[in-house]
Structures are given as structure tokens and as C-alpha cells.
Amino acid sequence: MSLKYTAIRAAFELLWLSGAPRIARHLSQARGVIFTLHRVLPDAPAPFSPNAILQITPDFLDYCLERLPQTGIDIVSLDEALERLATARKGRPFVVLTFDDGYRDNLQHALPVLHRHAAPFTLYVPTAYPEGRGQLWWQAIEDIISRHDEIAFAGEDGPERIEARTARQKATAFDRLYWRMRKMPEPERLDLLAEFTRRYRYDLSAQCRDLIMGWGELSEIAANPLCTIGAHTVHHYELAKLSPDEAALEMVQSADILEKKFGRRPVHFSYPLGGPLSCGPREFALAQDLGFRTAVTTRPGGLYPYHLQALTALPRVSLNGYFQNRRYVDVFASGGVFSALGKLTG
Missing domain, CATH: 3.20.20.370 (Glycoside hydrolase/deacetylase)
Structure with missing residues (x-):
């Protein structure tokens, strides 16, 4: 901790x-x-x-x-x-x-x-x-780091390699990559995530289907x-x-889809x-203006x-x-x- x-x-x-x-x-x-x-x-x-x-x-x-x-x-x-x-x-x-x-x-x-x-x-x-x-990217980077003794990704000044053998080293690697992604514009973060998961053959879609309810399960709850x-x-x-x-579209479309799925x-x-x-x-x-x-x-x-x-x-x-x-x-x-x-x- x-x-x-x-x-x-x-x-x-x-x-x-x-x-x-x-x-x-x-x-x-x-x-x-x-x-x-x-x-x-x-x-x-x-x-x-x-x-x-x-x-x-x-x-x-x-x-x-x-x-x-x-x-x-x-x-x-x-x-x-x-x-x-x-x-x-x-x-x-x-x-x-x-x-x-x-x-x-x-x-x-x-x-x-x-x-x-x-x-x-x-x-x-x-x-x-x-x-x-x-793309549950925060879980993806944890999963990848947990499985490897070293990770590599594109840093601000070129490629970065971080040793990740011990739990402490893994925590350091996670913090470095997590906050790098948090501070990037979303398009750049998505590019970095795609490159990082591709390098380690991590399937984001499979991860999402494994962790998240599908529409049938959501209908049940x-x-x-x-x-x-x-x-x-x-x-x-x-x-x-x-x-x-872009922000307004993300908000409006989510409400539109949920209304179509659940009738409210x-x-x-x-x-x-x-x-x-x-x-x-x-x-x-924006949230107020969108109702x-x-x-x-x-x-x-x-x-x-x-x-x-x-x-x-x-x-x-x-x-x-x-x-x-x-x-x-x-x-x-x-x-x-x-x-x-x-x-x-x-």
C-alpha cells in the first residue's frame, strides 16, 4: 500500500x-x-x-x-x-x-x-x-504488468523500459504508465493503449466481455x-x-442508447x-443543458x-x-x- x-x-x-x-x-x-x-x-x-x-x-x-x-x-x-x-x-x-x-x-x-x-x-x-x-485500460495495464518482469512503452522522450519483477517494482511501473495516460489527450492515450496492448497481445474486447455485463444481463438488473x-x-x-x-455527443448518445434499450x-x-x-x-x-x-x-x-x-x-x-x-x-x-x-x- x-x-x-x-x-x-x-x-x-x-x-x-x-x-x-x-x-x-x-x-x-x-x-x-x-x-x-x-x-x-x-x-x-x-x-x-x-x-x-x-x-x-x-x-x-x-x-x-x-x-x-x-x-x-x-x-x-x-x-x-x-x-x-x-x-x-x-x-x-x-x-x-x-x-x-x-x-x-x-x-x-x-x-x-x-x-x-x-x-x-x-x-x-x-x-x-x-x-x-x-476499453478498461486501467485494468489492462495492471493485467499486463502482473504477467511480465519488464514492460516497455512509448514515453514522452522516447521508449521507456521499466523493471517489474517485484510487487513494488510493478506498482512503480503501474503508476508511471497510469499517470502518463491520464495526462495525455484522449486520442494520444488511445494510440498508446493500442500500441501497448498490441505489444503484449492483450485483447481489450475479450477483457470487456469477460468483466462487463452484456445487454441481456443489464436488462435483468x-x-x-x-x-x-x-x-x-x-x-x-x-x-x-x-x-x-465531442463531450456533448458522448453524453447524449449514451442517454439515447439507454432509452432505446430500457424504454426510459x-x-x-x-x-x-x-x-x-x-x-x-x-x-x-453541459450536463445541465442536456437535461x-x-x-x-x-x-x-x-x-x-x-x-x-x-x-x-x-x-x-x-x-x-x-x-x-x-x-x-x-x-x-x-x-x-x-x-x-x-x-x-x-
């Missing part, structure tokens, strides 16, 4: 020991929290698994959904959360569950837990993914009354790196990756009444797979704590 996550874990411990989450729930004006989830998998991650931050176990999800009501926190849909924000009285705190990307394990491992607790949730779908045309389907672009591109017309136009949207590099005021305005009722980021924080004036720039708190400790659930659910942390780190 990196020094960053070690420091965060220490902060979680301090917050839990101090009782700050409980105090914040009583004193803060935060009404609730939107949780970000991605994968729900029963197996422990491998020693080298940088994307383990995106996964939690079914048991941890089950405990979260059991613990939250015990502390007086309701689990509500996104639409009900907006209704509660609009009321003058603070009322009971709440949590909203959201899942990004449409991983097959959401159907296999998450849905039974959600159903057992009658927990509503929103599932954001990038529409190229169910067709097998998605969408038919569940607990589920709300939201839009998540077509190709999962970082919208801030596209022209305004999605009114909720999730920005891919969702941080400051990926979306900002331009994208927030989305809400749009969520991955910027940490709680929900406050003032968010009714910024519904296309909503914060979320990630249920990070590195912190699957039962005593941290109270910290995760504290909107006031995460709003304060967001101000310190943002």
Missing part, C-alpha cells in the same frame, strides 16, 4: 477513535452521502493489484448495509435524496448507493446483498461496454425495482479532454473518473441543501477497497468529515 493510503488509513483510525463521525452527523449541516462503488468480489486481491481500490467484498457490503440503519442512517434512492435535500428540516441522514461501469460482479455478487437489504441503487452504464467495445439506470457516456472518455461538441431516458449521469482532470464547470454546465437532473463526480464530500443549486456537480465518497474495516463504515458515512477532508486536499 502506498504512503498516501497508509496516511488515509491512519486518519480513518484517528477519526473513528475520536468519535468525529458521530459528532459530525449531529453538528454538520450535511444531509447525506452518495457512495461510489465499482466492483464487488469475494476473493482477496493479489499482492500486486492497484485496482483493488475499486473493489469490496460482498461481506463488507453486507455489513455496510446492516450497520448504516443501526446508526440511524437511511439507504435511499438518488431521487429520494433530492427530495430530502429540498425539505427545510434536516431529518434523518441518508446514504445513496451508486455503481459505475456495469461490472458483471454487480449482478453476481452485489445484487443478492442489495436485494436482501432492500437497498435501492443507481447503476451508471457506459454504453460501449455492454457491446464488448469498452435494470428490471429490478431497486435499480435506477444512469448514463456514463459511450466510451468512458474523460470529458474534459474532449471538445465541447436516464436523468442521472456520472462523469467518467470524475475528478478535476476529468470534469469541471464546462462539463457541469440531466443530476450528475455525480468522484470529489469527496457530503450532500447539503446548497447542492440543489449544483445538481450536476454532486460529490461522492468512494467505498475504497483498501479500507474494508468494519469500524470505518461510520467514517465513510460521515458527509461532514469528507467535506472537510475535501477542502483540505482539494
Whole structure:
């Protein structure tokens, strides 16, 4: 685990020991929290698994959904959360569950837990993914690095070769390539990804079909009354790196396709990756202009009444797979704590 996550874990411990989450729930004006989830998998991650931050176990999800009501926190849909924000009285705190990307394990491992607790949730779908045309590039580079003792790719100043024999070396290689891709314009990133996966004979389409629900499976989960389907672009591109017309097309087409598939136009949207590099005021305005009722980021924080004036720039708190400790659930659910942390780190 990196020094960053070690420091965060220490902060979680301090917050839990101090009782700050409980105090914040009583004193803060935060009404609730939107949780970000991605994968729900029963197996422990491998020693080298940088994307383990995106996964939690079914048991941890089950405990979260059991613990939250015990502390007086309701689990509500996104639409009900907006209704509660609009009321003058603070009322009971709440949590909203959201899942990004449409991983097959959401159907296999998450849905039974959600159903057992009658927990509503929103599932954001990038529409190229169910067709097998998605490029889960962050997982692809992890997979390739895990299988090789050295990797090579096109660097800024020419070819780069990085030794990747140990877990630490693999983590260094992953960080180098990941952030190189994150900081590139999308067309250049796609070119680098194509060259890198071709070099190591990695089939992105097969990976997508293996990890992501097809349209038939999505229809099954969408038919569940607990589920709300939201839009998540077509190709999962970082919208801030596209022209305004390209970004708008990604957003509109995803809603068009989902409406055609499920008979209802999605009114909720999730920005891919969702941080400051990926979306900002331009994208927030685009989402509003295109008719989305809400749009969520991955910027940490709680929900406050003032968010009714910024519904296309909503914060979320990630249920990070590195912190699957039962005593941290109270910290995760504290909107006031995460709003304060967001101000310190943002």
C-alpha cells in the first residue's frame, strides 16, 4: 500500500477513535452521502493489484448495509435524496448507493446483498461496454504488468523500459504508465493503449466481455425495482479532454442508447473518473443543458441543501477497497468529515 493510503488509513483510525463521525452527523449541516462503488468480489486481491481500490467484498457490503440503519442512517434512492435535500428540516441522514461501469460482479455478487437489504441503487452504464467495445485500460495495464518482469512503452522522450519483477517494482511501473495516460489527450492515450496492448497481445474486447455485463444481463438488473439506470457516456472518455461538441455527443448518445434499450431516458449521469482532470464547470454546465437532473463526480464530500443549486456537480465518497474495516463504515458515512477532508486536499 502506498504512503498516501497508509496516511488515509491512519486518519480513518484517528477519526473513528475520536468519535468525529458521530459528532459530525449531529453538528454538520450535511444531509447525506452518495457512495461510489465499482466492483464487488469475494476473493482477496493479489499482492500486486492497484485496482483493488475499486473493489469490496460482498461481506463488507453486507455489513455496510446492516450497520448504516443501526446508526440511524437511511439507504435511499438518488431521487429520494433530492427530495430530502429540498425539505427545510434536516431529518434523518441518508446514504445513496451508486455503481459505475456495469461490472458483471454487480449482478453476481452485489445484487443478492442489495436485494436482501432492500437497498435501492443507481447503476451508471457506459454504453460501449455492454457491446464488448469498452476499453478498461486501467485494468489492462495492471493485467499486463502482473504477467511480465519488464514492460516497455512509448514515453514522452522516447521508449521507456521499466523493471517489474517485484510487487513494488510493478506498482512503480503501474503508476508511471497510469499517470502518463491520464495526462495525455484522449486520442494520444488511445494510440498508446493500442500500441501497448498490441505489444503484449492483450485483447481489450475479450477483457470487456469477460468483466462487463452484456445487454441481456443489464436488462435483468435494470428490471429490478431497486435499480435506477444512469448514463456514463459511450466510451468512458474523460470529458474534459474532449471538445465541447465531442463531450456533448458522448453524453447524449449514451442517454439515447439507454432509452432505446430500457424504454426510459436516464436523468442521472456520472462523469467518467470524475475528478478535476476529468470534469469541471464546462462539463457541469453541459450536463445541465442536456437535461440531466443530476450528475455525480468522484470529489469527496457530503450532500447539503446548497447542492440543489449544483445538481450536476454532486460529490461522492468512494467505498475504497483498501479500507474494508468494519469500524470505518461510520467514517465513510460521515458527509461532514469528507467535506472537510475535501477542502483540505482539494
